[in-house]
Amino acid sequence: MKLESAMSTVMDVRSAYIRTRWAFVDGAGMVPLLSSLGATDEDFERLKLVSDQLESDPTLPFRRSRNGRFCLDPKTRRGYRLEPQPFVLSREEDFVRHDSETLRRFVEVQDDLQHNTALQALLVFQFLVVNDVDIARRPRLDYDRAEWICTLFNLRTVTTPGLLGEPALEGVHSDGVDHTMTTFLGSRNMTGDSAATFLHDMAEVNGNRWNEADPALVRGRVQHRDFLDTLLLVDHEYKHSVSPVHQIDDAEPALRDMLIFFTRKPAEQGHVSFRYDSVAPHRTLPLSFDIPAAVPAIALVN
Structure with a gap:
């Protein structure tokens, strides 16, 4: 696909x-x-295997994880890796779980993922779709700032006979950001009806499980089945939930690997993440990449 054709496709996604x-x-x-x-084709293949390098999650026993923070700056047309910070989500942001308001420290994403050209293209793709889209604004985010902060999670959900893997243990929730993007990397030994994603009206009660939610408030249903299946949603206009991961063969674990992109404007004072929202570059895992010159001109067209 030529760049011009790709941009036309991106604009179709943006319009939708x-x-x-x-x-x-x-x-x-x-x-x-x-x-x-x-x-590149080589990096697509590497991306399928990157989740094998994940580490134990700080609060969820059925999950393995890493994360990293990135800045996407439309003024300089650059993306760069941000220094590590603790991560926190709050009940005020429609995230109700046992670790709400808890500072979580994840093992960092390494060069095998951040230097992957497919990962960088995903970051640019999301920017193309969401930049300057008029959305419901969250309290205490600075919408006068041009740059976006993206917290990337590489996650593996694991189910065994003694442990049910829940991609969204918190039930119906929002992610405390402006835009959420979820990209499927692969699965093993997972049933075909596992891990369906439901989009809910904002009137749905936070914390309700996916199968307890009011059917009248379900606004959409999708399922990530194939490599790079990708969902984008305006996070303060829809809540969402995900059904569990189930095994085909009980003798082997079921695995589901994802990339999750939480993208928002920088926090203002009074926001739960304000103290943990540095825009300083990463000192030991530096990364800088171009946002193509065509991106800002096209992305600003609504």
């Missing part, structure tokens, strides 16, 4: 996103699109 406030792009469509944004 503006109209319905969420969009789903299947992996077959994402591969040529990301290739046109710089992803």
Whole structure:
């Protein structure tokens, strides 16, 4: 796919996103699109295996994880790696779980992921879709700032006979950001009906399990099945929930690997994350990459 054709496809996704406030792009469509944004075939294959390097999650026994913070700056047309910070989500942000308000420290994303050209293309793709889209604004985020802060999570959900893997143990929730993007990397020994994602009206009660939510308030349902299947949603206009991961063969664990992109404007004083929202570059894992010159001009068109 040529860059011009890819940009046209991105603008189609953007138009759908503006109209319905969420969009789903299947992996077959994402591969040529990301290739046109710089992803290589070799890095697609590496991306499928990167989750094998994950570490224990700080609060969830059925999950393995890493995270990293990135800045996307439309003024300089650059993306860069940010220094590590603790991570926190609060009940005020529609996230109700046993570790709400808890400072969590994740093992960091390493060069094997951040230097992957497919990962960088995903960051640019999300920027193309969401930059300057008019959305419901969250309290105490600075919408006068041009740059975006993206917290990336590489997550593996694991189910065994004694432990049920829950991609969203918190039930119905929001992620405390402006835009959420979820990209599927792969699964093993997972049943075909596992890990369905439900989009809920903001009137739905936080913390209700996916199967306890009011059907009248369900606004959409998608399922990540194939490599690079990608969902984007306006996080302060939809809540969401995800059903559990189930095993095909009880003798082997079921695995589900994802990339999750939490993207928002920088926090203002009084926000739960204000003290942990540095925009300083990472000193020991530096990264800087171009946002193509065509991106800002096109992305600003609503």
